Each structure stands twice: as C-alpha cells, then as structure tokens.
Amino acid sequence: MGLLIPLFLWVAIPAVLFAPPLPLRSLSSPTESNPVTPTPAPAQEVRESEEEEEIRKPVEEKVVRATLPAAHTPAKHGETDGESWVAQRTMVEDYCGWGWIKKDKESWRQARWVALEGTAGICPLPHTFLPRPEDDKNYQYRFYGTFAPYRAYEPQADVWVDVFILKGFMSLGPAKEEIRRPPPAQASSGVNRFAERGANFR
Amino acid sequence: MRFLVIVAGLIFVSLPLQAHDVVLISGGPALRSFEKYKKASHDKYWGNFIDSALTRAEELKKDLKPGDEIVWLVFRPSYTSRAAEDQQDFLKIIEERGGKVGLTPTYFDNKSQLFALLRRDGSKEKPRISRLEYFGHSNKKCWMFDYSNRVDGGALEPLVVHVDDLEKITGSSFTSNAECVSYGCHSGEEFSQRWRMIVGRPMVGAVGKTDYSEGGMPKLSNGKEGSWVY
Numbered sequence: 001m002g003l004l005i006p007l008f009l010w011v012a013i014p015a016v017l018f019a020p021p022l023p024l025r026s027l028s029s030p031t032e033s034n035p036v037t038p039t040p041a042p043a044q045e046v047r048e049s050e051e052e053e054e055i056r057k058p059v060e061e062k063v064v065r066a067t068l069p070a071a072h073t074p075a076k077h078g079e080t081d082g083e084s085w086v087a088q089r090t091m092v093e094d095y096c097g098w099g100w101i102k103k104d105k106e107s108w109r110q111a112r113w114v115a116l117e118g119t120a121g122i123c124p125l126p127h128t129f130l131p132r133p134e135d136d137k138n139y140q141y142r143f144y145g146t147f148a149p150y151r152a153y154e155p156q157a158d159v160w161v162d163v164f165i166l167k168g169f170m171s172l173g174p175a176k177e178e179i180r181r182p183p184p185a186q187a188s189s190g191v192n193r194f195a196e197r198g199a200n201f202r
Numbered sequence: 203m204r205f206l207v208i209v210a211g212l213i214f215v216s217l218p219l220q221a222h223d224v225v226l227i228s229g230g231p232a233l234r235s236f237e238k239y240k241k242a243s244h245d246k247y248w249g250n251f252i253d254s255a256l257t258r259a260e261e262l263k264k265d266l267k268p269g270d271e272i273v274w275l276v277f278r279p280s281y282t283s284r285a286a287e288d289q290q291d292f293l294k295i296i297e298e299r300g301g302k303v304g305l306t307p308t309y310f311d312n313k314s315q316l317f318a319l320l321r322r323d324g325s326k327e328k329p330r331i332s333r334l335e336y337f338g339h340s341n342k343k344c345w346m347f348d349y350s351n352r353v354d355g356g357a358l359e360p361l362v363v364h365v366d367d368l369e370k371i372t373g374s375s376f377t378s379n380a381e382c383v384s385y386g387c388h389s390g391e392e393f394s395q396r397w398r399m400i401v402g403r404p405m406v407g408a409v410g411k412t413d414y415s416e417g418g419m420p421k422l423s424n425g426k427e428g429s430w431v432y
Binding site for chain 1: 235236239242341342343344346349352353354355356357358359360362364
C-alpha cells in the first residue's frame with residue numbers, strides 16, 4: 001500500500017497537469033447554442049467568395065422533355081403488349097396522382113386513382129410529350145405495365161395512393177366526359193398508438 | 203486520502219469525453235418537369251437542401267466538441283434524376299461543396315438505409331447522436347425525400363419517413379440530451395410530437411411552411427403566422 005500511493009501520484013499528477021483544457025460548451029450566446037426556437041442565420045451572414053456565390057445562384061431552368069418534333073402525344077409508345085388498363089387523365093389541384101385507371105370490363109365507378117411512375121429508358125409519362133402537364137387533361141389512354149408493390153404518399157390529403165408503373169401506352173383520344181368522382185381521402189394513419197406508452201428505448 | 207480522492211476526480215474529469223455524431227440529413231429536390239407549371243412550384247433551385255445543410259454545418263463546426271464529427275447524409279436518387287433533367291453532375295457538385303466545409307456526403311437511397319445509418323450503440327464505430335437536423339420536404343406526418351420526383355406531387359412509400367415508421371428509430375441511438383430539428387414544412391404540427399413520444403428526444407419543427415428560396419438556412423414562410431415548436 002505504501003508503494004502504491006506514490007506510484008499512483010507519479011502517474012496521476014502529470015496526467016492532471018498536462019491534460020488538455022476542457023472544451024468550452026459554446027463560444028456563442030446561450031440563445032444561439034441552445035435555441036428554444038431556432039432562428040436560422042440569414043444566408044448573407046456567411047460570407048462567400050464571389051466564385052462560390054456564382055455557383056450557388058439558381059441556374060436558369062432547363063427542363064428536358066421527351067419532346068417530339070410536333071407537340072402531341074404519340075399514338076403508341078413503349079412496350080404495348082400484355083395486360084392492359086384503360087386510363088383517364090384527371091387533374092386535381094394540389095393532389096398527388098395522375099388520374100383514374102380501370103380494366104376494360106369495369107365501370108369508371110370501379111376505377112382506381114393512381115400515381116403514375118414512368119420507366120426510365122422505356123416509357124415516360126404521356127404528358128411529357130406535351131408542352132404542359134395539363135394539356136392531356138381528360139384524355140384517355142390504354143396503359144401497359146404493372147401496379148407497384150409500394151404506394152405513394154399524398155401530402156395534401158394525407159393519404160396513400162396506388163402507384164402504376166407505366167411500360168407503354170396507346171393514345172385513345174379525348175374522353176366523352178370528365179370523371180368528377182373525388183380521389184381517395186382517408187387518413188394515412190390512425191390515432192396515435194404511442195400516446196399511452198413510453199419512448200422507444202431498446 | 204482526501205487528496206487521493208481529489209486527484210482521482212481530477213483524472214476522471216480530464217479523461218477525453220466520449221465522441222458523438224452530429225447528423226445532418228439532406229432530402230432531395232423535385233423535378234421541374236412536374237413542378238414548373240404549378241402555382242406553388244417547388245425547388246426551382248436544385249440545391250436548397252444541400253446549401254442549407256452546409257450552411258448549418260459551418261455554424262455547428264464552431265461549437266463542435268473534440269472528437270465529435272458531423273455526418274452528412276444525402277438522399278441520392280433525387281439528385282441523380284434531377285441531374286439527368288438539368289444535364290449537370292449534381293453528385294459531383296455536392297461532393298465539391300461538401301469538401302469546402304470538410305464534409306463528405308454519405309448517400310442513402312431509401313428509408314431502410316437511413317434507419318441503418320441512424321442505428322447507434324455508442325461504440326467508437328457507431329457513436330451516439332448528439333444532434334440531428336433534417337433539411338427537405340415534409341408535411342405534418344412525414345419527411346419526404348423524393349417529393350415530386352418519381353411521382354407528381356407525392357413521394358413513394360419506401361422514400362418517406364412516416365410517423366408510423368418512427369418506431370424503427372431507437373432513442374438509445376441518441377445521447378440523453380440530444381437535440382433534433384426538422385427544417386421541413388409543418389413538422390411541428392405532429393411529426394415533432396410523435397418523434398418526442400416514440401424516439402424520446404425533443405424535436406423542433408415548424409408550424410406552417412418553411413422557405414428555402416433565399417438560400418442558406420430556411421426561414422418560416424411569410425404571410426402565415428408560423429412558429430418553431432417542440
């Protein structure tokens with residue numbers, strides 16, 4: 001024991017004396033380091049070189065579309081064999097999705113609202129052939145492809161909608177009438193099932 | 203004996219503090235081919251969530267404790283598709299911009315990968331998270347990494363962290379005093395509260411919309427009485 005104490009002091013005292021200084025928690029004011037309500041600093045405060053500012057400026061829009069020489073939807077595009085659906089483009093303001101889709105024998109009342117996903121290199125969305133997305137409103141198509149195993153989230157109405165992966169399409173021309181049925185509107189999740197249990201520590 | 207206790211205490215205090223990670227998450231931009239003609243058109247500039255995260259990283263570096271690191275997680279697929287649309291190599295630009303503040307992006311392609319990246323055990327390889335901040339599209343229910351990118355006006359299920367997914371993030375991955383912030387729209391209206399309940403750490407989120415259009419850190423949108431809440 002008599003030897004242990006000097007040995008301990010021989011090790012401990014240099015460790016204390018030569019230890020690096022403890023880091024300061026923050027050099028800025030308390031409101032900056034631990035904000036109750038974060039107040040993001042304006043971008044101007046971060047001075048950048050002129051070159052950097054130049055890089056970060058938004059570039060002029062260059063939207064590349066699968067445009068044809070004439071702005072019209074092709075009669076046929078992509079892989080047009082196999083199972084098919086009849087689809088009608090329906091636009092709902094601030095709502096995710098492309099429109100309604102149904103099998104031949106079904107009525108439009110049985111149609112499903114879908115978000116449409118193109119297939120890279122095979123088939124883009126039909127409206128990308130047109131100047132504006134709304135230019136094929138109430139047009140009908142024959143769609144070839146599959147329903148995706150995942151859904152899409154519609155953030156305005158807080159709903160999940162089906163996703164159709166488009167492999168090909170045939171243009172059927174303008175529909176006889178607009179589909180006025182509203183798209184789905186159920187909530188994406190029920191009541192908070194965690195409300196009465198503790199946090200997720202494990 | 204008292205001297206020994208004091209010396210031992212001083213040694214304990216002088217030991218290097220355990221390192222932690224500060225995690226910044228950048229979601230992806232929308233495609234202009236979906237957004238260009240909309241009244242509320244998103245992401246005219248592709249790099250909103252990149253520049254804001256890097257601006258924040260520069261701020262946080264000033265207060266970083268010794269050993270702590272900033273980990274920058276970037277949702278890759280949306281930048282790849284936007285790059286094809288704009289005909290620019292955005293991943294290269296992201297890496298160059300990150301390099302200027304000493305950060306290398308860690309890419310993730312879906313929420314499963316993100317959950318794996320957020321799973322920490324406090325070891326040297328997987329230090330706990332002392333701060334987490336999100337820059338990207340969101341609403342009150344979820345973070346949407348690919349909003350209006352693969353489907354018009356929405357986000358695909360594997361690329362959305364919905365409040366029902368939060369049980370996949372464990373509180374033990376965070377330090378006991380970890381601070382979390384979501385700079386997306388509407389997070390403070392439900393997502394923050396669910397995060398606190400399920401993950402067990404407070405998260406600051408916006409009531410109302412956030413605006414990235416002026417560059418740098420996002421601001422609460424003008425016109426509505428927005429606020430930041432826990």
